[in-house]
Amino acid sequence: MSNSIPEDRIPVIVGVGEIVDRPKDIAAGLEPLTLLEAALKRAEADSGAKLLGDIQSLDVVNFLSWRYRDPEKQLAQRLGIAPTHLYYGPVGGESPIRYLHEAAQRIARGECSVAAVCGAEAQSTATKAQRAGVELPWTPFAHDVEEPKRGAAFQKPMAVTLGVFRPITVYPLYESATSAAWGQTPRQALNESGELWSTYARVAADNPNSWLKKQFTGEEITTATPDNRMIAWPYTKLMVANPTVNMGGALILTSLAKARAAGVPEDKLIYPLGGASAEEPRDYLIRDQFVESHAQTAVLKAVMDLVEGDGKKFDAIELYSCFPCVPKMARRTLSLGADVQPTVTGGLTFFGAPLNTYMTHAACAMVRKLRDGGTLGLLYGQGGFVTKHHGLVLSRAAPKAALKQQTSVQAEADRNRGSVPDFTTEASGKGKVEAFTVIYRGNGEVEHGVTMLRTEDGRRTLGRIPASDTTTLAYLQDLDRTPVGSLGDIVTADDGMLEWRVA
Incomplete structure (x- = not known):
């Protein structure tokens, strides 16, 4: 020394x-x-x-x-x-x-x-x-102390309305964008996640201080089942924090x-x-x-x-x-x-x-x-x-x-940051998928999908995919090819929200 x-x-x-x-x-x-x-x-x-x-x-x-x-x-x-x-x-x-x-x-x-x-x-x-x-029988709960600001406090109203303001629904946007950029199919990306997570599980199984001491295979982690429900595509319960x-x-x-x-x-x-x-x-x-x-x-x-x-x-x-x-x-x-x-x-x-x-x-x-x-x-x-x-x-x-x-x-x-596209809540014409997720309810049914889109003039927006649009939802969740980079139609729904449909 x-x-x-x-x-x-x-x-x-x-x-x-x-x-x-x-x-x-x-x-x-x-x-x-x-x-x-x-x-x-x-x-x-x-x-x-x-x-x-x-x-x-x-x-x-x-x-x-x-x-x-x-x-x-x-x-x-x-x-x-x-x-x-x-x-x-x-x-x-x-x-x-x-x-x-x-x-x-x-x-x-x-x-x-x-x-x-x-x-x-x-x-x-x-x-x-x-x-x-x-x-x-704890120290009395301090109801008058302000709760700390979290997710929703910092996000755009459109993101909050569409439910993409919580970690579980925002991280999948990075998951879809990164895996596409790395040239992976969703299946390959999921396999990598499963193998990585099974390594974490193995270490937790040997840690005397861990909550869940059970080993899982990659496939058990990434496969949706009633016990391991899909929460937000492509994440199951065993792929998220507990x-x-x-x-x-x-x-x-x-x-x-x-x-x-x-x-x-x-x-x-x-x-x-x-x-x-x-x-x-x-x-x-x-x-x-x-x-x-x-x-x-x-x-x-x-x-x-x-x-x-x-x-x-x-x-x-x-x-x-x-x-x-x-x-x-x-x-x-x-x-x-x-x-x-x-x-x-x-x-x-x-x-x-x-x-x-x-x-x-x-x-x-x-x-x-x-x-x-x-x-x-x-x-x-x-x-x-x-x-x-x-x-x-x-x-x-x-x-x-x-x-x-x-x-x-x-x-x-x-210094490494590129230019940031303007965000809009009004758009029509074609929208190119930048990232996406599909949000699930507790009972395993789809609530709706969300695509982050780039408009024809280069702006950024969000598009909902209603649960009834099974064609677009199936397209988004295809394991063998990523929808990132593909074009679809931006339409305005009856409630004024933008929606995206596969062309």
């Missing part, structure tokens, strides 16, 4: 803790604050040192299963601490990686010597209690000087080497295209630069896995083959998706993986609709250079 970096300015992860709560009785389920506290205590125990009382920086990942007034302050009070940096952040699946990175930067700046990042959800218990009419879990995760960071003074064993120490972040416009309809995320590409290229520009240098990786298109795009940018091991955790379908905090658990799993062997790990988190991206490199070996403070690659992402 370079002697130029003082040990009190070298951040190091010293403790990781997780808790999974499967109560026998609904009312016995633990609330998110209790899960957070338990995860932090486990992280402290894992470090082998007494550190909780010294926390000066505490980041709490946003949770959606229960609403509190100032949960970060309530947690600090439970722990009997008064951190100078106390933060409860906005919604976003990338946020745990961002907080971890920022906590490391705080230590590198000398602003604190002990930091913690934690997140928890109790959606499984909250959902069961609501359905059974059970009142939970948020109905109860789990908490936490990481404790210190400076190397503090870790050594506290007696943390050397083989526990994992060093953050650096990372990068960038975002796409929140309204996905004002992005230039759907075959690539410039923000994702810029972030992954920046993290590869930390390992001599070679994605194969990572001994372990975690590619965010809310939907298959995300790791499929990421592995191509990293120049990794279809045989890539994309996870150390198990993925948001099988390990479980505690909403914004999956990557907290992924970071815990990565720390354990690197302690067991291997030198370099990549954590890549993502939030929104391929919107917010953050990558972080962890290492078993101490860094040779100080942690960088400026890590946004937004300028790079923006």
Whole structure:
């Protein structure tokens, strides 16, 4: 290690803790604050040192299963601490990686010597209690606290009307556009997704902290059945995140000087080497295209630069896995083959998706993986609709250079952005398919299809395909040729909504 970096300015992860709560009785389920506290205590125990009382920086990942007034302050009070940096952040699946990175930067700046990042959800218990009419003996629900802004708040009214404003209906647009751009038939794309997801399932089956410990073949994952219903083409239930879990995760960071003074064993120490972040416009309809995320590409290229520009240098990786298109795009940018091991955790379908905090658990799993062997790990988190991206490199070996403070690659992402077509809600004539999905009801019937279209004059719009138009729906869901790039007729329906029909 370079002697130029003082040990009190070298951040190091010293403790990781997780808790999974499967109560026998609904009312016995633990609330998110209790899960957070338990995860932090486990992280402290894992470090082998007494550190909780010294926390000066505490980041709490946003949770959606229960609403509190100032949960970060309530947690600090439970722990009997008064951190100078106390933060409860906005919604976003990338946020745990961002907080971890920022906590490391705080230590590198000398602003604190002990930091913690934690997140928890109790959606499984909250959902069961609501359905059974059970009142939970938790901290009273803070009804007057405003719910955080999500999907619909940032999208165009037409997208909201057509139902393409939730992750499950927006990611298929990327799925259809990317696979067409890669020259795949929908069948080939589905096979790739199935094989990738079965790898996540295998890892989850071996992870003691995962929610669903069952292995699935690629075919079992991608084939629609009554138990594995189609949700939004081409995604079945086993291809999407499962948020109905109860789990908490936490990481404790210190400076190397503090870790050594506290007696943390050397083989526990994992060093953050650096990372990068960038975002796409929140309204996905004002992005230039759907075959690539410039923000994702810029972030992954920046993290590869930390390992001599070679994605194969990572001994372990975690590619965010809310939907298959995300790791499929990421592995191509990293120049990794279809045989890539994309996870150390198990993925948001099988390990479980505690909403914004999956990557907290992924970071815990990565720390354990690197302690067991291997030198370099990549954590890549993502939030929104391929919107917010953050990558972080962890290492078993101490860094040779100080942690960088400026890590946004937004300028790079923006520079690569092409021109954005104007959006219109009124159009006629021919429309070319840019991306599409078909939305299904809970009973397995089609609700309607949605095509993202380019008009003859180059503008962008959305077209509905009613459930009664079985010809166009069959055309969209043909496994042997993609409808992306094909032309059809744009018509205005009786309710004023644009519809698209195969020519």
